[in-house]
Amino acid sequence: MQDRGKDHWDTVYSEKSQSQLSWHQDDPTASVKLCTLAGITPATSVIDIGGGRSPLAAQLVDKGLKDITVLDISRVALEKAREAMGGNAARITWTVADITRWTPTRTYDIWHDRAVFHFLTVTADQEAYLARMKRALGSGGHAIIATFAPDGPETCSGLPVMRYSPDSLSERLGPGYTRLADRAIRHETPWGSAQSFQFSLFRRLA
Template sequence: MKSKQEHWDEIFSAKQDTELGWYEDDLSQTLNLLNNIAISASSTLFLAGAGTSKLVDELLKTKAKLLVNDISAKALEQLSQRLDTSQCQYLHHDLSQSFDESFAVDVWIDRAVLHFLLTEEQITHYFDNLKNTVKCGGYVLLAEFSSTGATHCAGLTVHRYSTDEMQKRLGDKFELIESNEYVFVNPFQQEMPYIYALFKRTI
């Protein structure tokens, strides 16, 4: 059986960006929510699963420090070659397991990573990592398949989310700022219902 890294490495090795089912040409849904946050050169942003997304290119314009994470070493290799910048630090964490290092971030951004974690243990590790990483006053942007969304993606089963479940798992230290249901149309013209939610850590 393939490991999770092998699964994603094979996908990023075999396909061009525009052939990926999650490829986004229009990043406005994410960027509009991030406009609620005062991001500056002194900010640190964490991308939970950067892949080869053009979102990284957009975030570089903020001058913030980017911690760019992915479980796929192949995706990180392609991304680092494309960007060629010292503004990014590349991390290779499986977010379903506890971090073996500590760092603090102002914004945690996850588009379509969390929903691939299926067991309660995996999901708990993810949220523990998040809570141990996001500063007081920091933000969390989660964008996952909604309760009416797809049940599978990239050959894998997914866990669908509601804002209520996100809030329950984050706990009372996090306050919902804004949430939106959003239908993402992928490169194959398939409609994929998502839930986007922005939270602030208040304690």
């Protein structure tokens, strides 16, 4: 999770435990299944955008992946994630950056984003994100992007969000990507309320 307000997210992660974060999930099943559908192997490189306290990186390490980067605007979130992973934290590249300002220096096989893109409500920020995704994904690379669905919340953590269907997200990404799969997911918050997400898997065209 992230937004251009670094202080906002540092405060959120400093003041709230995992069980107080609406987006927390113990098992990132939907993400793992779409990674599998994209054909991950131990040689696959993955960047998790806004990975924060997500357990995805740990699960990918367990699957034998050796090239995993977690990027988040919140240094606090990444410090807590490193602590939680223990010795395996050294197997992850941890990057503190605002995705709309970050400069990729390499390419990845999979770009994963669970609930960052939907915080970008300004067109210029969306374009900045998409430019960086294009630069960071080689031809044939895969992007997994999860956002709130059309019937999902209109705000999260006190901030407005954009809501997408798989079709509207595909349109926003543009003709450089083809959608391979999508999933409607009902995420249950730690306190038992349901939130509608859509998860979409794209392949970057040559």
